[in-house]
Amino acid sequence: MSSFTLYNYVLSGNCYKVRLMAALLGVEYDTVAVDFYPGFEHRSEPMLALNPSGTLPILTADDMVLTETQAMLGWLAAKFDPTGRWYPADDPVVSGEVLQWLGVASRLTGSVGAARLHAMLDWPVDGEAVRKDALKELQGFELLLTDRVFAGQTWLVGDHPTIADIACFPYVALSPDAGLEHDGFPAIRNWLYAVRSLPGFVTMPGIHQLHELREGAHG
């Protein structure tokens, strides 16, 4: 039985966060394809009735409608992860750290995500400005990750991946779509590798399976 419905656009990094989290938790769900581009269907009457802010993704389950991506990750983890490791809400400090990273994830969406839409789909934003913001966010993210590496850690919070990692992963991984390569970001590269290694990991266009990279390395 399917547990929720995702209103989905295949090229959206935010929609991918939900698909990835569900896959890692082994949760089955239904999708409704929304013609975000070129149809702008997310701004159509029926979609606005569901989500007045006109954004994707939208998650519906029972009588609940969620329209904020980070909230969907929290809901998925709270509902489907009995171990509580993906969203450790019990410890106030740990919980605070996770929520802090969700804020970082929102900034990555606003900068890298916008730069990517501009580079790919000629989105009407100031391309130079968003690209500069995106680079700044990536540099900041690299520094924060480097602190984690010095602390002997792989993941953003604690010693298990959390919704914080999933929330930040897509737009960091997709930055080359906006012409922002990962060459100068060793900590980011290692962390991306770690996320890709998770059992149940799924891809989206622009984010490849690990085994492809490995095979590419030895021809």
Added chain:
Amino acid sequence: MSREHALNDWYAVADVPGLTRGPRKARLLGCDLRVSGQVDDPVVTDEAGHRYPAQVRYDHIWTTLGDDPRALFEIPEGEQPGRRRVPCGVVRVKCSPLRAVENFLDIAHFPFVHTDILGAEPHTEVMAYKAEIREEEDEVWATNISFYQPQAAKSAGGGITTKYAYRVHAPTTAVLYKTCPPRPEEMDVIAIFVQPRSETECDVWPWMALYDDSSEFAELVQFQQEIFLQDRSILENQRPTRLPLDPKMEIPTRADLTSIAYRRWLKRRGAYYGAMTEDA
């Protein structure tokens, strides 16, 4: 000189759904254009106000900058009644327009780039097929291609052996004819119309004309977009950026037959915009 030759081809610079929403700025061969007007009377002008010819075909608005344009190609199958015509929007890619077409023609990358959709390991072998330049039509054709595909189209229930044929009738457009899963006697039509912004950047308009009555429009578009965006990151990283046309630069493998024919055809017609040659 390469731009000179390119001036006389027709290029998609907008799509019909887009034009109904409003004007579009379009760069073509380094020239900034504005596409406006109505679908029954599209207007293409440059910054100086000069108006260029425009025509509407295959759900797109086409223009040419040259004084002596070649005829716009025909895709008669694409206009058969009963097909669903799906313009998939535009995707910008920092690559040579010719590389975008060449990638579209390449079947060997399916299992690796379009894993579990258009190809899958261990079905990586490309069967012998035929690639040729047809002199009478002055077109590149690749025929007798068959390939195992896990999810050949939105309408395919599961893995099938798909038959393919490719046709190139202008340097920056290509058409793929492909087994139509719900109607095996017919071929789906999938095309890309490449709008060269410069020699190293292009806007790509994928377009389909399918027999598929059951899929949602959004699903059809996203199926095609997912595939094309899997190619985008690879296209942006190809080196050299411009497509090499000299035979000594070619590495002949069976999978590359179409690419070799395409490059030879470009070279002999002098279509060097986006290419590298010794004599250009």
